[in-house]
Amino acid sequence: MTKPKVGYTRRSLLKTGGAALAASALPAPMLWAQDTKDIVLRQFGTGVSNLNDVANKVKEDLGFTLEMTALDSDAVTQRAATQPDSFDIADIEYWICKKVWPTGNLQAMDVSKIANYDKIVGIFKSGKLTEDSVIAQGTAPHTVGFVPEQGATTFADEQTNWMTLIPTIYNADTLGIRPDLIGRPIETWAELLNPEFKGKASILDISSIGIMDMAMVCEAMGEIQYGDKGNMTREEIDKTFAIFTEAKQNGQFRAFWKTFDESVNLMASGEVVIQSMWSPAITAVKSRGIDCVYQPLKEGYRSWGGGIGLSKSLSGMELDAAYDYINWYLSGWVGGYLMRQGYYSAVPETSKEFMSENEWGYWFEGKEATDVITSPTGDKLAEAGAVRDGGSFEERMGSVACWNAVMDENQYMVRKWNEFIAS
């Protein structure tokens, strides 16, 4: 007697083909479809990946309900650290993990239950994209990706059977510019503080990310040589803020932004011409018909990664459903969706099945688009013949200079950040 595995209806099996077959061959827990339809999992996270389209697809493919709440990074940290019973699944960034994991609000995940674990890119496991790549500074995902055993509140130095977050999404960030208003090539992070852009620059007001952008700029200007940008000394923090406070007082910045839409509006309205930005925000500006470039810079990228964590209070059937959800997440549909927005999937090879050859070539391989490139929601993003800024996956993720970080001196840094904002 074989009942269908959770949610994999015949229709979705036919549709998703190989990926679903692979997933159903796994030693994942067996759930009966009748029971799963009553399950509700509450997920929260940042706006980048908490999309209603994903929740709808989960309902369709797996049968249970996923309730999504999108918040900003600070609110996400706060909720994960202080309200453990208010969620089942935390979709958080790796640097946040460093703050949240020690609270014990999340439970480690059994790697042996993750079907596509072997296909997850090296960055999240050993820290290396390829055999000979150098691990970037900052809170690299693999350093907070594993714990020695279930229940441990410290991180493991190497891969174990217990993962803190299952990696889902990541990208290499850089500065966004308005080429039509700048009118010349921009090649280095140092341009952010170039007096030429006085009153027309911006950075983001999220300290853990903003400090890394600041460090990239100060290093590019040749003002500071950091031992480790992702783990600065007090002296380095002071120097960094001194440079930026001076620039602020000289009127370099137009505004600071905290949310996605603020950054889009600043750029689209021409209030700023150069600022730290996120890839889909660039897309949003472009889709208004305004020229905007996600400018690759010679010093490299500041990178971030996100993953899914499970609430400590999750157990029984809900926990099984959560594992099913994770396996489904890595099986390709979401990956394809995210990759078509400009992010990368943690398991690129399954996403490939859900992308056209043109899309795969453009987004992943850095090839010239052979046809119009559209977003998952149908907006036109690029013409045929266009090439992705920064090139292929290896080129982009291979030039990551640092990861968003939580440093040992974080509390000191945060106080300095407050001073910077108030200065």
Place this chain on the structure above:
Amino acid sequence: MSATPLKNRHLLGWLMAMPLSVILAAFLIAPIVMIVIVSFWGATEYSIYPAFQFDNYEFLFGSPVTYRVFGATLKYALITWALTLAIGFTVAYFLAFHVRSLTMQIALFLICTIPFWTSNIIRMISWIPFLGRNGIANQTLISWGVIDEPLEWLLYSDFSVILAFVHLYTLFMVVPIFNTMMRIDKSLLEAARDNGASGFQTLLHVILPLTKPGIMIGTIFVVTLVMGDFITVRFMSGSQRANVGRLISNDIGLLQYPSAAATAVVLLATVLIVIAILLRFVNIRKEL
């Protein structure tokens, strides 16, 4: 003989006061006590731990930023107060003494409240495209030939912050002032005129003193609202300025609850002192 009913009356009085006392104790006193306690605690990156230490206050009073930010908060409060008072008083005066029919007064008063049918945030944010570098204000001024270059200080400046504050909070001044003005006996104004007072003298010596309670209530509203508001400062200054509310919200966002609590305690004390000073000038209870 009379001792027993008196005792009962006491008991009854206590019982009648009880529901409100319990509610106030649970929802007002207890949280404040909790905030004061936590303000002495310590915090790590991800937790707070009970301790009795002065670290938070030491840092707060030891940092020049604190004084600057408190200064900015008072500056915003003072300027906003002066502007809302001037506008609010004028509007209320017009409504109470120039408009003759009660229907018209009510109609015009309701018109004043129309902007308040949408949320604070919407009213605030709608200023941004208006004041922006390529916004309506700048484009209009340029097309009139008043300026050649867009004015940068219209947006993301103290100007835009105060403009938004005035826009958001003037009604809190209009309502209580209008209310007290409506209760002024019109025969007093006639008496003033009969005694040869000019319009300005009447305003200064009759209307103004009699409207003081309204002004004071409006002042308390505006000052406390402005001192606690952090969203307006964040949006309208493009995060470039800070008041005390923003310090607290930043601390909370970064999980530094004890530090936020300490700042909140100091802010609360400041606001209470300001109100105590204001109440020196007017005995609201008597005037009401």
